[in-house]
Amino acid sequence: MIFRWTIWGEHKEKSLELLKYSILSFKKQFGEKNRYIVYTDNSSDISEGIKSISEVLQFDKDNEFNIDSIATWKKWCPRVKLDIDETEIYVDFDVFLLKYPKELDDFLNNPDFKFAIMDEYNGQSWQHGAMQKKEVNDAPFVNAGFFVQKAGHSISEDLLKEKKWWTENVLIEEQKHHDEQGALAIALSKYNNNGELFIFPKNKYMLIGPNENKDMKSLDEVILFHAVYPKHPAFYQFKDYLDKILYE
Numbered sequence: 540m541i542f543r544w545t546i547w548g549e550h551k552e553k554s555l556e557l558l559k560y561s562i563l564s565f566k567k568q569f570g571e572k573n574r575y576i577v578y579t580d581n582s583s584d585i586s587e588g589i590k591s592i593s594e595v596l597q598f599d600k601d602n603e604f605n606i607d608s609i610a611t612w613k614k615w616c617p618r619v620k621l622d623i624d625e626t627e628i629y630v631d632f633d634v635f636l637l638k639y640p641k642e643l644d645d646f647l648n649n650p651d652f653k654f655a656i657m658d659e660y661n662g663q664s665w666q667h668g669a670m671q672k673k674e675v676n677d678a679p680f681v682n683a684g685f686f687v688q689k690a691g692h693s694i695s696e697d698l699l700k701e702k703k704w705w706t707e708n709v710l711i712e713e714q715k716h717h718d719e720q721g722a723l724a725i726a727l728s729k730y731n732n733n734g735e736l737f738i739f740p741k742n743k744y745m746l747i748g749p750n751e752n753k754d755m756k757s758l759d760e761v762i763l764f765h766a767v768y769p770k771h772p773a774f775y776q777f778k779d780y781l782d783k784i785l786y787e
Contacts, residue, residue, distance in 0.1 A: 540573045541627045544593075545614045547580040550632070555586055557766070557774055558632040562593050563785050565630065568639045574625075578616055580605070604702075608711075610668065610718035612702065619695035620688055631684035633766045633774060635781060640762050642744075646737040647689065654694060654730055655687040656723075657765065658741040660751040669709045670701070670721030679731045681738060682746060683720040684765045697726035716768070739763075747773035 542565050546558055562575055575593040579585055582597040589595060598605065598616035606612040614629070621627060626647065646655045662680025664671045670678075688694060701722035709718065730736040747755050748767035755773070758764065758780055766773035774781075 540569070541576065541621055541625050542569070542573060542630060543576045543578065543621065543627065544630050544632055545578045545598075545616055546585075546632055547613050547616075551579065551581075551584045554632050554771075555589060557771060559588050559592065560774070560778075560781055560785070561630060561632050561635055562589070564636040564781065565628075566592065567785055568636055576621075580613070580616075608714050608718075609716050610705075610714050611716065612719050614683075614719065615698070619698055620693035623693055624690055626690045627688045629683075629686045629688075631765065633768065633771045634684045634763065635766065635774070635777075636763050637758055637780075637784060638762045640739075640744075642737075642739055642762070643687070646687065649737070651734055652737045653689050653692040653735045654727060655689075655737040655739065656727065657682040657685045657744050657746075657763075658738050660741065660746045665715075666717055667721030667724055668715035668717030668719070669713045670705065670718055670725060672708065672713075673704060673725060675725045675728060677732060678721070678724040678728050679736070679738070681720075681724050681727065682765060683723050684746075684767075685739070685744065685763065686723070687737075694723070694726055697729075698723060701726050747777075 577593045577595045578598050582595050585595045602616045604612045604615040646652050659666055659680040659682050666680055705718060705722055727736050743762045745752055745761055745764045746767050747764050751767060758777055
């Protein structure tokens with residue numbers, strides 16, 4: 540399997556610690572036999588602490604996803620699927636794995652499923668960003684911080700179609716942080732309708748932040764959590780818990 544992260548711009552300086560913990564949390568459960576790759580706009584900015592635990596590769600400036608926007612299209616640099624023959628897991632730098640995800644095995648062993656993704660905390664239209672202008676009523680409310688493309692399948696063609704629509708229909712002043720997530724949700728709609736999208740259970744794969752599960756005191760029943768943007772307070776709240784998993 541391939542595990543991939545993307546980090547760019549000011550996020551590098553502010554979030555290298557979170558990125559390191561994220562990578563280590565997946566390596567703890569999946570071991571050294573898989574590939575762990577960080578893509579970035581400037582590899583010289585990545586610390587040795589990251590380069591010692593992951594491949595660090597620089598994407599080209601003229602990459603089609605290298606878009607200067609509040610929308611997070613850069614996360615798909617250099618391309619949506621790196622290797623069609625591999626199961627590929629995209630992870631945001633503020634997503635942390637606490638236990639082995641048995642649900643991932645359920646997904647991989649079920650031939651009906653092609654893609655897997657986190658559920659949203661509370662599905663609302665703003666979570667589709669400016670893509671809600673497209674008025675696709677069957678788009679699922681999903682969280683793009685943890686997304687799996689099974690070997691043999693790629694969301695690339697579908698996502699590029701939605702990116703093209705975004706480029707042609709969303710003005711600069713309309714762009715929002717969640718636009719890419721909304722585009723991915725729309726791209727996944729037909730797979731969700733056909734029973735080909737696996738959505739991880741939200742009581743085990745959780746968003747935690749000032750507005751999401753904000754009263755969480757224990758992670759004992761949690762498998763994975765997304766310490767949501769912008770200030771990621773859940774990471775600092777549960778950093779000692781992560782330390783125990785990773786270093787004891």
